[in-house]
Amino acid sequence: MMSRAEEKTFMLIGASRPNVPIIDMARDIGYSVVVTDINPDAEGLKHGDYNYNVSAKDVESLAKIAVRHGVDCVYSGTDINFSVGVINDTMSIDGFPLILGLASEYKSIFRRLASEAGMPLVKGYVVSSREEAIRAFEELGTDRAVIKAVNLGSSLGVKKVRTKEELILGFDECSMLSGEGELIVEEFINGVCLDANGLVVDGRFYPCGIVHRSFVEKGDYFVQKEAVCPTALDVRVQKEMYSTMSRFSSHLGIRTSPVKADFLYDGERLYMLEFAPRFHGEMGFLHMIPGAISIRAMEAYLGFRYTGVLDESLLEERVVDRAVMRAEINGEVKSNYDIGKYVISFERREPIEVYIR
Numbered sequence: 001m002m003s004r005a006e007e008k009t010f011m012l013i014g015a016s017r018p019n020v021p022i023i024d025m026a027r028d029i030g031y032s033v034v035v036t037d038i039n040p041d042a043e044g045l046k047h048g049d050y051n052y053n054v055s056a057k058d059v060e061s062l063a064k065i066a067v068r069h070g071v072d073c074v075y076s077g078t079d080i081n082f083s084v085g086v087i088n089d090t091m092s093i094d095g096f097p098l099i100l101g102l103a104s105e106y107k108s109i110f111r112r113l114a115s116e117a118g119m120p121l122v123k124g125y126v127v128s129s130r131e132e133a134i135r136a137f138e139e140l141g142t143d144r145a146v147i148k149a150v151n152l153g154s155s156l157g158v159k160k161v162r163t164k165e166e167l168i169l170g171f172d173e174c175s176m177l178s179g180e181g182e183l184i185v186e187e188f189i190n191g192v193c194l195d196a197n198g199l200v201v202d203g204r205f206y207p208c209g210i211v212h213r214s215f216v217e218k219g220d221y222f223v224q225k226e227a228v229c230p231t232a233l234d235v236r237v238q239k240e241m242y243s244t245m246s247r248f249s250s251h252l253g254i255r256t257s258p259v260k261a262d263f264l265y266d267g268e269r270l271y272m273l274e275f276a277p278r279f280h281g282e283m284g285f286l287h288m289i290p291g292a293i294s295i296r297a298m299e300a301y302l303g304f305r306y307t308g309v310l311d312e313s314l315l316e317e318r319v320v321d322r323a324v325m326r327a328e329i330n331g332e333v334k335s336n337y338d339i340g341k342y343v344i345s346f347e348r349r350e351p352i353e354v355y356i357r
Contacts, residue, residue, distance in 0.1 A: 321349065
């Protein structure tokens with residue numbers, strides 16, 4: 001058993017109800033757990049050993065908390081990963097470059113980094129005015145485009161447009177939601193959305209599962225219809241996704257970190273939409289992927305940070321079930337936030353319900 005001087009501390013930034021299993025997992029491994037969240041009523045703040053009502057964007061306060069508790073491992077399931085990068089640097093934790101923390105928060109920075117690395121991107125332009133948006137739309141030469149905020153996720157601030165008039169309306173609306181001076185105008189591509197997870201340990205990339213997602217249009221917006229694991233996608237395409245993630249991780253100089261990428265596949269080509277130093281949503285890496293293909297990536301990562309040894313058996317893919325997550329009320333597709341919970345169905349076991357708040 002470790003002495004008090006040898007005990008290790010895990011810090012979780014963002015502690016909504018779906019994150020509670022991460023706290024329990026870290027404590028089972030042996031960590032003392034520091035939990036932070038901007039919401040004073042966040043469920044996770046009831047479960048940590050040390051709990052702080054602090055914003056994920058308050059980098060200075062988070063770094064001071066990390067120093068106070070001698071943090072050895074830090075994770076956030078949000079897209080605010082710049083704070084994680086700062087804490088890694090402050091505590092001399094071998095992780096990922098700070099620029100990736102910013103790129104996970106700002107799609108414009110991601111596009112620049114990915115373009116420099118030769119990653120497959122949807123054709124698009126960063127714009128800062130209506131006039132630039134119109135020029136970008138004309139340059140794309142397509143009858144449909146997507147305009148999106150650079151700093152929002154979960155399909156917020158994303159609109160499909162068909163005309164210049166719709167583009168201008170979309171520019172104004174997305175600008176208001178974003179609060180930033182930049183937006184992105186991209187070619188609209190009809191395809192399959194894929195969430196891919198990986199883990200980089202000492203510079204080596206390990207595949208950690210793919211979730212296949214489909215969306216429906218609600219006006220000009222997109223709402224997830226269902227998420228499925230394992231994906232039925234051709235193994236060749238899956239390998240290409242993982243190879244792309246591995247190459248980008250190496251290009252960025254990531255040493256040890258979870259990584260996730262959003263891909264779009266149109267039947268012929270893969271496009272990378274986003275990349276961040278974390279796993280995809282908690283329902284995927286904590287429930288769907290372990291339940292369907294046996295990969296327990298979070299446990300592997302926390303265990304490595306604790307012992308210095310990676311248990312590769314936790315990353316071996318074995319298909320044991322099929323997991324499906326839907327958000328539906330009386331046959332109408334809603335967002336998970338509309339119904340207030342995630343519902344995951346399995347073919348061989350009882351369903352899982354996780355309330356969001």
